[in-house]
Amino acid sequence: MRKIIPFLAILIFLISCKDEVVKKPERLIKKDVIVNVMYDLAVLEAIKYQNPASLDTFKINSRDYIYKKYKIDSLQFAKSNVYYASDYEDYKLMFEQITKRLDANKKSVDSLLNLDKKKKKPILQNNKKPAPIVVDTTKLK
Template sequence: MNKFIYIFFISFLIYSCTSNTILKKPDDLIPEDKMVDLLTDLFLADNAKNTKNLQLERQVNYYPLVFEKYNIDSTQFKESNFYYTSRVDEYDVLLLKVNERLSALNKKFEELKRQEDSLVDVDKIMKNKVIDSINNIKKRTVKSIKEDIRER
């Protein structure tokens, strides 16, 4: 009898913990492709909080700008996000697409950064050559002045 109570209790607990909630699709659901774009920009906006902007400010909330860009409000986003998160498989596909886009953006950024660094290196080399040329001219000028003084 004691085992039966434990088994009943455990099965009741397991059954009550599983969610069979099927959410109704919101009337103003954000389409999947737009949601991928939106989530990509929201991830970028979230990470931009710790970076100084052009006015040298940090901790700027860029979410309103992202919502404005896509002509949505935060309520519409929350409802759509809640709907997609209730469908784990679909949301997983969305997040994979977002991850692919962020990876592609990161790859482009790294390439641009590498090009910029190589230009900086070329610039340093050119500056050093110019400085060396100026120093050589100064040395020759000083030598020629010294020789002129000796000859007199």
């Protein structure tokens, strides 16, 4: 009898831990779609804070744009986000995917910016500085 009580207590504890913390929403957004949504939101929020005039010029609200693009609403996104966040390990993997995509895009943008800078630099021959331009002001009228 003494051995059965601790065994039952452990069994009840393990069974009770299997219940979902958050119920699955009726209109759950698929995991790959919500990763895309969160990625797009991250990019638009970065644009908003780096160059706020770019979104204000076209009167773009980043959240409304994303909701229209993916045909979702704010409540559906919020409930799906809470549902996926309830599983910490899986949510962490989702954020790692987003971070990898952001890093890959950052590298490509940096390489494009470096190419643009190289095009704008004057090409120096034999590592010499270009000769200064001398204007003869006596010949000017």
